[in-house]
Every structure is written in structure tokens, then in C-alpha cells.
Amino acid sequence: MDISVAGATGTLGAEIVRVAAARGHGVRSLSRATGVDVRDGRGLENAVRGSDAVIDALSLPSQSEAKAVAFFEQTSERLLEAERRAGVGHHLVISIVGIDRAPYGYYAGKVAQELAVEAGGVPWTIQRATQFHDFARQMFQGFAMGPVHPVITAPVQPVAISELASRVVDLVERGPSGRATDFAGPREEELGAMMRAWAQHIGARVWMPRVLLPGSYGAALRDGSALPDTSAELGRITFEDWLSQQPPG
Template identity: 50%
Template sequence: MRIAVAGGTGRVGAHTVELARARGHDVVVLARRHGVDLRTGSGVTGALTGADAIIDVVSIDTLDAKKSVEFFAATTKALLDAAAAESVPHHLALSIVGIDRAPEGYYAGKLAQERLIQNGPVPWTLLRATQFHEFAAQIYASARVGPLHVAPKMRTQPVAALEVAERLVALAEAGPSGRVRDLAGPREESLVDMVRQYARARGSRGWIPAIALPGALGRAQRGGALLPGADADLGRQCFAEWLAEL
């Protein structure tokens, strides 16, 4: 198969590219460093020539709902328009567990992305996954109050990014499947504990206070709205095992 990976240089995208190539697929990476701008659509149509599937794992680093919606609307429309023009038979996108129960901030953009794909001209598959183990590192780097690192209170069931990539490649091979079973990690964790454990593993001994984020999103995170349902598929690697490999 010829598989186009949108966002193929990112956390999940890089794993996806590597695994797809290891399985013998011809992979094209859709990213600016490869001459493709998904926001403007520049270079997308030509890059999709002969593609059998698109794996869409693009992302943006924002908590602003308006910016998130604008980003995912632009990138998804560019992919759908180009896929239709090149008769690509499958658009597969990665989304997030529980976003319809907390349609705020970044998640607002992901919901917009899902709706565009579901109502678009290309046969589709949607996989929702929980937060990755790497989420702890991301929060440690970005969540600060003055000189202090802080950890938002959140119930989560993190999954290995590599296992998400494995599932994406398998779904691309399977063909359009609609909304498939959610994918989550093997057990529930506290994001506060995850951030603190990550900090200790990298040698930091500073105090990391727990904070409750305001608004509907904060309530959803603390209340477990972003946890998987009983019918979700569970991954293999837990957070402690991932941390031990750093």
C-alpha cells in the first residue's frame, strides 16, 4: 500500500511512519519539512497521488478553542479536498477519548475534525485514544506558575504512543471502518502522580503542587469524563514501564 501520513514527524506520526515502512508499505510524509503545508493546502494534492490511505495525526499546541477549530478545519478540509481530487479511498484519523463529553479548548477542534471527516466525501475511519504516556512530559514542560512546575488534577488512562501507531497502521490496512473501538492504556493513573514521577525520573526534586483547572474542562478532567468506557481496547504498556525505559 501507499500510505500518506499527515503529521508524520510528530510523536505518533514518527512511530506510524516507521512501523508502516517496516511492514513494507510505501509511505509519504505530509509535513512542512517535506514540502507540504496542510494549513494552506500547498503541495497536498500532488503528495497524495496514488495513495491508498491517509493516516491523519496532525496536531497543534494550543488550549484555545478558536485556534484549535480553525487549525483542524483548515487541515482536514485540505486533506479531504485533495483526497477527493486524487480518488484516495480511505481517510483514517486519530482523535481523543471523551471529547464529546468535554467539548472545550483543544477538544473543540478535534470534534470539528471528526464531523468534517464523517460528513466528507472520502470513506473514513476514526480511532479515539486516551492521552499518551508522554503527556506527563508535555505537562511538566508547559504547565508553570511563575518558577513552579504544576500538575493539573486529572484522571487518565494513558496509552503508549507506539501502540497507537500500531493500531493506526493495522486500521489503514483494513480499509474504511467508521468509528472503531477506543484505545486506552491498561490502567487508570493520576496525572498529578505521573508528572511528579516523570520529574523525579529526570532528576528534579522540586515541589510540584497539584492544581484544579477551572471551568467545564477542569471538571471533566477531575471527574473522569475523559476515561474510556468498558468496551475500549486496552494497550499493553503501563506508565511505570514506559518511565523505566527513559
């Protein structure tokens, strides 16, 4: 198959590219480095022409609801328009478990993205997944205030990027599936404990007071809205497994 990947230089996108290439698929990266701008549509139609499928693995480093909604609506519309013109037969997007139960901040952008895909006129697959194991590192770094690293209290069920990437390529090979079964990690974890484990793993000696993430998103995260239900399919790699494979320090 010939597969185009938006967000191919990101953590998940790069792993999707690796898995797809290892299976013998042709892979195209949709990025500015290859002369393609997903936000304004420059070069998109020519870039996806001849592709059997387009995978949208784009992300945005912002929790602003307005920015997230604008970004995901714009990029989805540009991708889908190019795919319709080029005759692409499958659009697959990676989304997040629980966004309809917690449509706030970044999650509001993912809700808008899903709606655009469903109405976009290209046969589609939406794969929702839980946060990655790397979420602990991101939160540890993102909430740092000098020597203080607040610990966020919340239940999560993180999944391995490698397992999600394999599942995404499986779905591309299968063809348009609509809303796929949610995918999550093998067990529930406590985000604060994950953050402390990450700090210990890298040898960080910092003050880590426990705090509550503010706002509606924080409340939804604490009440389990981002957890999968019993219908979700589960990966096998635990956070402990993943952490043991990360370089220390």
C-alpha cells in the same frame, strides 16, 4: 500499500511512519519540508495522488478553542478535498477519547475535525485514543512557572504511542471502518502522581503544589470525562513500563 501521513514529523506521526515502513508499506510525509502545506493546500493533491490511504496525525500546540477549531477544520477540509480529487480511498484520523463529553478547548477542535471527516466524502476511519504516557512530561513542562511546577489532579488512562501507532497501521491495512473501537492504556492512573514520578525520574527538585485545572476542560478532566468506557480495547504497556524506558535527567 502506499500511505501518506500528515503530521509525520510529530511524536505519533513519526512512530506511525516507522511502523508502516517496517511492514513494507510505502510512506509519504505530508509536510512543508516536502513541499506540502496542509493548511493552505499547496502541493497536497499531487502529494496524495496514488496513495491508498491518508493518515491524519496532525496536532496543535495550543489549548485555545478558537485556534483548535480553525486549525482542524481547515486542515481536514484541505486534506479531504485533495483526497477526493486524487481518488484516495481511505482517510484515517486519530482523535481523543471523551471529546463529545468534554467539547472544550483543544477537544472542541477534535470534535470539529471528526465532523469534517464524517461529511468529507472519502471513506473514513476515526480512531479515538486516550492521552499518551508522555502527557505527564508535557504537563510538567507546560505548567512550569520558574521553580514551581503545579501538579494537576485528574484521572487518566494513558496509552503507549508505540501501541497506538501499530493499531493505526492495522486499521489502514483493514480498510475504512467508520468509528473504530476506542483504544486506551491498560489501567487508570492519577495525573498528579504521574507528574511527580516524572520529576523524580529526571531528578528535578522543584516545588510541586497540587492545583485544579481551571475552566470547563479542567472540570471535565477531573470528573473522568476523558476516561474510556468498558467497551474500549486496552494496550499492555503501563505508565510505569514506559517511564522505566525513558532516559533519566
